[in-house]
Amino acid sequence: MRSPGSDSESARHVDESSASWNTVALRDVDYGYRRNPGVLRDLSWAVPPGSRTVLLGPNGAGKSTLMKILAGVLDPVQGSVAATVGGRGISGRARRKVVAWMPQDVVPVPGLTVLEQVTYAGWLSGLTTSEASRRAPHALEQVRLNDLAQRRADQISGGQLRRLGLAEVLVRDSSVLLLDEPTAGLDPAQRLAFRQLLQTCPRTLVVSTHQLDDIDTVFDRVVMLVAGRIRFDGTTSEFFSIAGERGGADAEAVFAAFVGDGSH
Numbered sequence: 001m002r003s004p005g006s007d008s009e010s011a012r013h014v015d016e017s018s019a020s021w022n023t024v025a026l027r028d029v030d031y032g033y034r035r036n037p038g039v040l041r042d043l044s045w046a047v048p049p050g051s052r053t054v055l056l057g058p059n060g061a062g063k064s065t066l067m068k069i070l071a072g073v074l075d076p077v078q079g080s081v082a083a084t085v086g087g088r089g090i091s092g093r094a095r096r097k098v099v100a101w102m103p104q105d106v107v108p109v110p111g112l113t114v115l116e117q118v119t120y121a122g123w124l125s126g127l128t129t130s131e132a133s134r135r136a137p138h139a140l141e142q143v144r145l146n147d148l149a150q151r152r153a154d155q156i157s158g159g160q161l162r163r164l165g166l167a168e169v170l171v172r173d174s175s176v177l178l179l180d181e182p183t184a185g186l187d188p189a190q191r192l193a194f195r196q197l198l199q200t201c202p203r204t205l206v207v208s209t210h211q212l213d214d215i216d217t218v219f220d221r222v223v224m225l226v227a228g229r230i231r232f233d234g235t236t237s238e239f240f241s242i243a244g245e246r247g248g249a250d251a252e253a254v255f256a257a258f259v260g261d262g263s264h
């Protein structure tokens with residue numbers, strides 16, 4: 001393993017006691033792919049510090065693209081991304097220490113065990129080898145994968161791989177976690193365990209999902225992205241009050257209304 005670079009060292013000096021102030025914000029961001037321009041359009045949004053935000057939107061709305069830009073994996077074509085820690089701006093490279101991203105497709109590292117892959121992810125994020133080794137078993141316990149710690153990562157099921165991806169994020173000491181469809185492919189018991197984990201997770205969360213059941217028990221904010229623009233940004237109770245206005249419609253009906261008729 002190479003030793004963590006100066007980037008991680010500078011981020012280590014971040015005052016984690018003020019982590020509730022840590023945020024990342026987009027201003028007037030446009031993004032498009034070469035063959036697919038206009039995916040995000042003039043988008044401004046700041047991750048609310050200390051909150052649990054669920055990111056909703058139809059297929060192709062731009063949720064994954066938005067997360068990749070927040071995580072620093074993609075750079076906007078126009079506009080800017082700024083992260084603040086304890087109220088102070090930090091560099092784009094230091095942002096990768098503060099913001100952890102779980103992609104939609106978790107990739108097993110050939111030849112590594114589940115435990116080694118999580119340890120490696122922690123080390124790559126800037127933890128020392130001993131810190132990463134100390135934290136990895138706990139991260140595996142949090143996603144209930146400790147029984148498979150010694151299994152090769154490329155020999156586990158799709159749902160188990162997803163939980164491994166989540167452990168790779170939890171092992172880091174990042175204060176902002178971006179989770180792209182973390183419950184896709186999880187069985188009902190694991191989805192319940194995941195919800196319980198999020199309810200007690202003391203970090204800022206942004207989670208994209210197509211599963212609308214129980215969002216009010218986990219998340220305090222809802223962002224709805226439609227065709228690359230934010231159509232709704234508010235508290236979960238504001239989201240559900242729209243359901244009330246619609247005669248007690250459920251979350252799916254509110255979702256469909258935002259996507260379909262543009263009346264909100």
Ligand SMILES: Nc1ncnc2c1ncn2[C@@H]1O[C@H](COP(=O)(O)OP(=O)(O)OP(=O)(O)O)[C@@H](O)[C@H]1O
Nearest residue numbers: 033035036039057058059060061062063064065066
């Ligand atoms: N690498 C790429 N090259 C070209 N177009 C892309 C690429 N990745 C995504 N897109 C396109 O960008 C748009 C937004 O995709 P994105 O994956 O961000 O949407 P999403 O809201 O996460 O969708 P889903 O709910 O289906 O995961 C889609 O039209 C998609 O086809």
